Amino acid sequence: MPLFTFYPCRADGASPAFETIECADDAAALRRARRVLEDHLSAAEVVVWRGERRIGAVARVADEA
Numbered sequence: 001m002p003l004f005t006f007y008p009c010r011a012d013g014a015s016p017a018f019e020t021i022e023c024a025d026d027a028a029a030l031r032r033a034r035r036v037l038e039d040h041l042s043a044a045e046v047v048v049w050r051g052e053r054r055i056g057a058v059a060r061v062a063d064e065a
Contacts, residue, residue, distance in 0.1 A: 001022040001024055002025070002050055003020055004020070004023050004050050004055065005020050005049045006018060006019045006021060006032070006036045006046050006048055007047045008039075008040035008043035008045075008046050009043060009045050009047060010043060015047070019036060026055050029048050029055055030048060030056055033046040033048050033057070034046075037059075044059060045058060
């Protein structure tokens with residue numbers, strides 16, 4: 001399986017950590033990014049890469065008050 005890198009990013013764009021996880025394909029990696037986002041409460045989004053190719057990002061939904 002391909003190896004993907006997940007970067008949980010704070011609102012200022014900084015990513016103090018990353019995780020590498022094997023996923024079946026790009027779609028599975030983006031689904032996994034949602035779980036990574038849940039695990040990193042200070043993250044505003046998780047950006048997903050496969051090697052040098054950016055797969056996409058999953059962002060937190062802002063509360064509409």
